[in-house]
Amino acid sequence: MNTNEISCSSGGRAGTILGNSYKVESFLGEGSFGFVTKCLDIQTSKTVAVKVNKNRPRILEQAKLEMFILEQLRCLDPERSSRWTLSLSS
Numbered sequence: 736m737n738t739n740e741i742s743c744s745s746g747g748r749a750g751t752i753l754g755n756s757y758k759v760e761s762f763l764g765e766g767s768f769g770f771v772t773k774c775l776d777i778q779t780s781k782t783v784a785v786k787v788n789k790n791r792p793r794i795l796e797q798a799k800l801e802m803f804i805l806e807q808l809r810c811l812d813p814e815r816s817s818r819w820t821l822s823l824s825s
């Protein structure tokens with residue numbers, strides 16, 4: 736599943752809308768910087784994984800760095816990474 740990153744203080748309860756674009760279906764897992772939810776992309780009706788980071792400045796900086804690295808990887812392997820969507824939203 737693809738992972739989108741969103742910095743968001745709201746919870747990951749089923750039915751919650753994240754970043755005006757993703758409807759939470761279920762909880763997938765938790766990491767050091769936040770948690771990951773299984774979501775429906777409202778525009779495309781595709782199932783995606785959305786990463787919800789803790790709302791802290793240091794973690795936001797880390798998320799930006801992670802997105803930068805993923806963009807670099809996308810350049811190296813555009814075919815395999817074509818399904819990634821990288822965005823930050825509050």
Ligand SMILES: Nc1ncnc2c1ncn2[C@@H]1O[C@H](COP(=O)(O)OP(=O)(O)OP(=O)(O)O)[C@@H](O)[C@H]1O
Nearest residue numbers: 736737738763764765766767768769770771784786
């Ligand atoms: N694309 C995905 N599809 C399904 N489950 C996922 C996906 N991405 C993450 N997960 C689940 O969510 C958990 C947390 O992922 P996350 O990327 O936040 O942290 P991590 O990489 O495991 O650890 P850290 O936060 O320390 O980097 C993962 O361990 C996994 O169980």
